[in-house]
Amino acid sequence: MKKIGVIKTIHDYNTIIGLETTHPLVSFVDFSKVKTTTKREVEALSFGFYSIFFKEGKNCTLKYGRNNYDYQEGSLIFIAPNQVVSIEEDGLDYQPNGFALLFHTDLLLRTSLMQGIKDFSFFSYNVTEALHLSEKEKEIIVDSFRKIDYEIAHSIDKHSKQLIVANIELLLKYCLRFYDRQFITRDNITNGIVEKLNHLLYNYLESNKPQTIGTPSVSYCASVLNLSPNYFGDLIKKETGKSAQEYIHTIIIDKAKEKIVDFNNSISQISNELGFKYPHHFTRLFKQKVGITPLEFRTGS
Template identity: 55%
Template sequence: MEQAYNFDTVSQYNDFNNHETLHPLVSIVDFSKADKRKGSRMTFGLYCIFLKEIHCGDLKYGCSHYDYEKGTLVFISPGQVIDVENKVDYYQPIGYGLVFHPDLVKGTSLAKALNEYHFFSYQTNEALHLSEKERKIVFDCFSHIQNELSQSVDKHSKKLIASNIELFLNYCERFYDRQFITRENANKGILEKFEELLNTYFVSEKPYTVGLPSVAYFADELHLSANYFGDLIKKETGKSAQEYIQGKIIDIAKDKIFGGTKTISEIAYELGFKYPQHFNRLFKNRVGYTPNEYRNLN
């Protein structure tokens, strides 16, 4: 039976990894100091970013595995549960991590910005793969944070540490943008599959049984987290995933309105709308005319 651990404080996680606690709310962890360990389940009440240095265990979130190899970053937010699976009985973790408690950033600019870093809720096959140059930048950021942790705590400490973490996360955002570009072929395959799923959805019974398709539905079908999927679609098309779905709904609606004799209410129900007035509102906002006005114009 796998061991289960719950980490609600930085000191708990430091103790687990044989690491000294220099600050109660933040730490840079060197995993080579940790004891060899078996597979386990870990629940975090902390923000964690792990940089893996060797292949020494697979991370699993829910039913799927992280795309987690040497030189990758994985982001974990409070409340997430991670399974560590290993092909051997014991393994020696090697790498580094930044862990910080949510209380660290309260009252700082980073507190407002954290929700904008979508990669904290990326889930499966979505780790950040670093180039050697990017890896050096990560170590430089960790070094700046560690240097600040080594200083005596004063009234400037919290602001400076939070600022350095925010700088690091901004770099990670840039690195993910690069990864979306360098994985363009794989991304186009996802976009093609998304288009296929959209088309299949509207010729099935799902609009009647499920209703309007959601971003979360297609992300789940493609085995991606909703945020990663949404960011990928935005990078590839310039539109949000929701805008892309609505565009498809409008295109199908136009064909039905122009080429058939069904009432607007019947068309709305066929598309998955529970109430025809919601369909009328969306159509007017996107096209500039109500469905009936569009029918009469054409």
């Protein structure tokens, strides 16, 4: 069974890498100043706080599940609390030759970012989904790190928390912008995502999977397309203007319309063929999307 090292607090992490804890809830790490050890007892790590790693070198391998992070020179990964990240066996290979920003959820208490953190869905991205930065973007990210580091090192006063959290939020907003750019420029991931989804959904709805599994879910589609649900959802939103769930429902309803015009199919039968557990669930969704019930659509009333 895989040995997982759990690092619960910022102080625990700082102690492991030999860094003094200046603030108990947030830490900036410059790995060029950190001494690594030569042997690690665990195969994976789980942090009890948010972690952002910026890698400049190419000697780091991080894994999620069986796959390597798409984590190359000049890239960022975002790790949510309690997410398990695998590491290689050769010492502290999980430490990038760059920087890290670590912050605990408690830092966000009574701030706007406490509620807004859920909007930064990249904390739930996984394999092949790191943020790759241009030279100009790297400058902005490093500058943001440095500003946060300055506030951490500054004597704590009544402005400290507000300024630290404000700079973290600004950093995350820049990352949202850069991901939007990446969705457009990284064709190997985004190219034809809607077409691939359409093909997947039409094949699914033509099979017996709806009767055995149910209606196609966002998680199912993301898994088949080898994407995390959040990354998949963000891609579909950028391409179609609809959430992944809304888009899937649109395809289901289009398929339903094809079946409804065939009078040999009862509404209950169509509902079952499309994977709905109960006919009234199908009727409710159909009316929500079309404005009339399936029966009214069939009769033209």
